[in-house]
Amino acid sequence: MYNRILVAIDGSKMSNKALKSALQIAKERFSKVGVIHVEKNVMISENMTTDSIDEIYSKINHEVDALFDEAKSLAEDEDLEIETHYVMGDPAVQIVKTAEQGNYQLIVMGSRGLGAIKGIVMGSVSYKVLQLSHCPVLIIK
Secondary structure (H helix, E strand, C coil): CCCCEECCCCHHHHHHHHHHHHHHHHHHHCCCEEEEEEEEECCCCCCCHHHHHHHHHHHHHHHHHHHHHHHHHHHCCCCEEEEEEECCCCHHHHHHHHHHHHHCEEEEEECCCCCCCHHHHHHHHHHHHHCCCCCCCEEEE
């Protein structure tokens, strides 16, 4: 049923739990797994030098590489391979867009646990993904 699963990761405890759940589902169903990390657009000010901008992007890329390395390691432990997607922009929009473009049939992501009121006021990525997605979304708590 779910031949292609997309997992959103951000390095949090809940996204790690979501990744492990998705890998278990993939192993049981012989599915392919994609992992996505979305970096919000970086704010650049006029006062920043080219070197400081390069340093920011270098640090971000290093952190993303570490996230993907950890995800690949967990996948290898389950005898699975993953494909990685690193994009910038609005997380919910980019997750849904990547799922559509990659023909993913399930999106798995962790819950931030904001609670009903705080989640509505602040808006949550998982809620937005639920609203925009063309496919089922599994939110891990």
